[in-house]
Amino acid sequence: MRYHPLTIPFRIYQLVKNSLFIGLILFVFNKDSEFWLMEYGRYAFVILVLWRLIYIVAAWFVEKYEWKDRTFHVYKGVFTKHTSTIPFSRIQNVTRKTTVFHKLVGLTSLTFETAMDGEDDSIHFEVLTKKHADYLIELVQPGKENTPIEESEPEVDPSIGEQEIVGEEQGPAQEKSRTIHFTPQRKDLVKASFTSLSFLAIIPIVFGVIDYVEPLLPDQDEVEGIFNVLLHSTWLLFGLIVVAIIIAVVFGFVRTFIRFGKYEISSDTRYIYIDRGVLDESYFAIEKRKVQGLEINQTFIKRLFGLAEVKLISSASPNNSDGSVNVNSLYPFLPIHEAYQLIEELLPTYKVHTELERLPRKSLWVKLLRPSWVWMIATIGLFYFKPEPFNIEQAWWILSIVLLILVVLNRILDYIHTRYIVTTDQIQWWHGGLTSRMFITKRRNMIEMSYSQNRLQRMFHVASITTMNRSVPAHIETIQDLPLPYALGMENWYLKRHEDVQVEG
């Protein structure tokens, strides 16, 4: 089956978007330049763009996809043919994205991601009708193996591609038994816009605007004159600052609202769904059993506001080159208690503990005594170059001491934050200094485990534990300076892995 015909304009739109900048450089900003790179660049640019246009049109006629026996066959390439075969069972998560472009024409895009490595690890439909997208999402759902209604004959389906406008407004068919776990409240969004420091985003924009309009402004002296008037009148200046702050905050809030305003985390027995976006809508679904573990990240500022980001560790490759928001992130600004609750609701096999064990005092000594390579190299560099910013001669050793204090502070915080617990089939731990992280996974999802001791740790009888989970690339977690008996105990615990794993021949 061919892709939707609007794929052609979509790809052309993308081509224009991507080459606009180079085009502007070549034809507008340097239009009089006789530099050879510019001169030949213009020819090369025109040829490349034309070539791409021809290719885009030709590709639409040649590239096809079909499905048989619960397997996708995708045919790519105009000159070098490339066929990839992807069984439905390999599909790990489904992302559906409706950008502004798609909205204008009432269509959407769809990506099936798999855990396979290499180029053909995902199937991407750039443009397709909502109905067809729903149909495909429904099609790849596992559990359909038993029902013999295999829609394997692609000849029947093109009709679906054409008659679209029937009932596109109702949501996906599998929405039946979904329970909604989280939608952000206005309060959350306000907090989010502060913690993400999104109001600062106005600064580069303002500078950009100033740069742009500078030639249009009256000449330098006049601007300075206005500035002087402002400086002399305290009230005017004060008022102006207040207005500037309000604009920045409103701007930050609008920006946060557009990115995280419409957001819904829901689930049914088998899947977790994330729907989000005000302008660019996206839909993301991941099968629960394919979640390999969870992560909670808390930056320093988020901790002040009691917020945290929850991330899923899944075996599919998170290759969202175009998305501004990470697909595997549930929501970056969850109140911490809601985050715990959400994890348990979404994945009932996980139990998030709040009473965890702490490190013994000797671990603090190990952490403090460990040589800091960053500090040493920085100090040697500072000593050698002796930079004198603002003409302060002593700057180099002041900077070195500031860095040392930061390093030590980070380690003490790490000691305070490190907490851990191992239960029958699950581990959970917190660690990290300024940014602290929680990691939680099941024993059966750990594909490797190791513990290690360096000389210093050997003196204090402590060890580091490293775990590995399936993901692309493999997800590696390390917790440092646990008491050695605990590490040995954990190895024993891991050796009893067969308790929760079934082996098939």
Added chain:
Amino acid sequence: MSIRKLEHNLSPSFPKVRMMTDMIGNGIGFLVIGVLFWLDYYFAWPAWAFWVLIGALILSVLSTVWSMVEPGYLYRSWSYQYNDEYLQLSYGIFKKEWMTVPMTKIQSVSTTQGPIMKRYQIRSIKVETMGSSHVIPALEEDVALQLRETLAEFAKLKEVDE
């Protein structure tokens, strides 16, 4: 607390083979540096080139000295064991590591043998898992082949839910 060792050791020829391999590598290194010194003298390169070469020479001498001692320590630090379910490795001179790899997560096993290893009849085994790869650097030929067979056999098993 004494340092825990696993059941099996590497082949006793490991330090010798390792030392010889390192020696050849270092020999080639010295030769290259020698030629560069000669070129430096012959073409009268700028002064800094000479100091760079002196630096390289010092590093090579240090690494040669280290390659005399390291194999012995490394041999003593290495041990491994395996059963139906797990392959366990332990190694490291300064930082000691104990790895546990479930058999079901092993994806491929391969052995390699260089010319020096061939003379001493030893092989190295490389085990690749879903997320990483591990090398056991030297085992007697029959031990290596048998281990390869065993691992390959167990690696066929897969867990439900993959």
